[in-house]
Amino acid sequence: MRIKVVLSLLCFILVICCSEKKPVDSMTDEQLRAFANELAQTFIIADGHVDFPERLKEQKIVLTEETKSIVLSDIGGEFDYERSIKGGLNAPFMSIYIPSSYQKQNDSGKAFADSLINNVQAMVSLFPDKFALANTPTEVEVNFKAGRISLPMGMENGAPIGNDLTNVKYFYDRGIRYITLTHSKDNQICDSSGDTTRTWKGLSPxxxxxxxxxxxxxxxxxxxxxxxxxxxxVMKVTKAPCIASHSSCRAFAPTVRRDMTDDMIKKLGENGGVMMINYYNAFIDSAVVNRNKVNREKLNTLLTEKGLGINDVEAKPIVEQFKKDNPSLKSDINMVANHIDHVVKLAGIDHVGIGSDFDGVEGDLPTGLEDVSSYPNLIYTLLKRGYTKEDIAKICYKNLWRVWNKVEEAKGS
Ligand SMILES: [Zn+2]
Structure with a gap:
């Protein structure tokens, strides 16, 4: 009897081990897709950067009972509830994006930031059964178990802090859990990769x-x-690990200063941080960057010949026709997987995540990663490349959780 128990226990362990190992090698393509879907639904998926609040703002939409359906299944755009459910997305960081133009005015963008935060909170108030705010990884997990999508928030551009340090606490209290120090221009905090002024030569005092x-x-x-x-x-002065909420590798697009160099990726790894890969075609693939550059120059020449500027009303039909005749090149999902491989090679599997930039790049996204329903495609691609279940869990959320928890633990010290 005892032997029987031991044998069946051994069989059980064997089955478990085999089913853990079975996946990739012996699965048909269809089975692998199904497995990727299953993982997308099993694991928490966190995305470091989704620009939905900005899209609402651009379309001048304030969420109310009348307009709320846009959140459920919007036409256009890359984020909505239905597609999030399909893609297994559980914690998209809602980007509270402050355009650099605010830095030129007396207004630092604090009220603007508040209005975007209010819109995220409205999503939760209007759909309490579908969305919830989340201030910690544990809160995301509680929401996940309750079947709700968490909406943590990150502020893209520290301009709204103004010159008043107490605003850091103000935004923490409003639910902001990361701040991108600046956007495309130098601000009062630091220099930007998108600027050439080099105001501070790094961080300001x-x-x-x-x-x-x-x-x-x-x-x-x-x-x-x-x-x-x-x-x-930042790497020198920070006492806690950092994130790159939506950044890609400069190795694949050497002229893009917005991307991170190999050395920066290694340093971020040493800091214990996580780099969340941005999908934007122009950030991930130099072939796309070059093609777009040629197109931009051709369009500029065409408009100059006609005595027009790109923002002139008369230029609009010409620009539209030009874009139809010269569609921008698209990269594909394999390129995003190449970026993930690259970070893993340089910094290790513990330092990479997802930061799509959905709704922030005017739909200029690689084939296979068109919207928030596409996370299973990425998981499928990674499985095919030999990533294990645990690797994928790290990419989907565990690496970010480690940093987020560390930052919470380190506070006050
Ligand atoms: Zn951005």
Missing amino acids: FGKEVVAEMNRIGIMVDVSHVDDSTFYQ
Whole structure:
């Protein structure tokens, strides 16, 4: 009897081990797709950057009873509830994006940031059974178990902090859990990769205080968009691991300063941080970058010949026709997987995640990753490349969880 029990126990262990190992090698393509779908639904999927609040703002939509259906199944755009459910998305960081134009005015964008935060909160109030706010990984997990999509928030551009450090706590209290130090222009905190002014040659003196205050309050420091000089200074002064909420590897698009160099990726790994890969075609593939550059120059020549500027009303039909005749090149899902491979090679599997930039790049996305229903496609591609279930769990959420928890634990110290 005892032997029988031991034998059946051994059989059970064998079955478990085999089913763990079975996947990739022995599965048909259809089975692999089904397995990828299953993993997308089993694991929490966190995305470091979704620009849905910005899309609402652009379309001048304030969420009310009358307009709320746009959240459920919108036509156009890349994020909505139905597609999130299909794709297994559980924690899209809603980007509270502050355009650089605010830095030129007296208004630092604080009220603008508040209005975007209000819209995210409205999503939760209007659909309490579908969405919930989340301030910690544990809260995301509670929401996940209750079948609700979490809407954590990250502020893209520290401009709204103004020159007042107490605003760091203000935004923490409003639910902001990461701040991208700047956007496409230098601001009061630091230099941007999109600017050539090099105002501070990295972090400003105030910017150093902002990073320290973010560490103290428990907000993740986001190094996406910053200039290389800023990045290296942040690595020196931060007391907690950082994130790049939506950044790709410069190795695949050498002229894109918005992307991270190999050395920066290694440093972020040493910092214990996580780099969440941006899908934007122009950030992931130099073939696309070059083709778009040629197209831009051709269009400029065409408009100059006609004495028009790109923003002139008369230029609009010409621009539209040109875009039809010269469609921009698209990259594909394999290129995004190449970026993931690259980070893994440089920094290790513990330092990579997903930061799609959905709704932030005007639909200029690689084939196979068109919207929030596409996470299973990425998982399928990674499985085919030999990533294990645990690797995929790390990419989907565990790496970000480690950083987010560490930042929470380190606060106040
Ligand atoms: Zn961005």
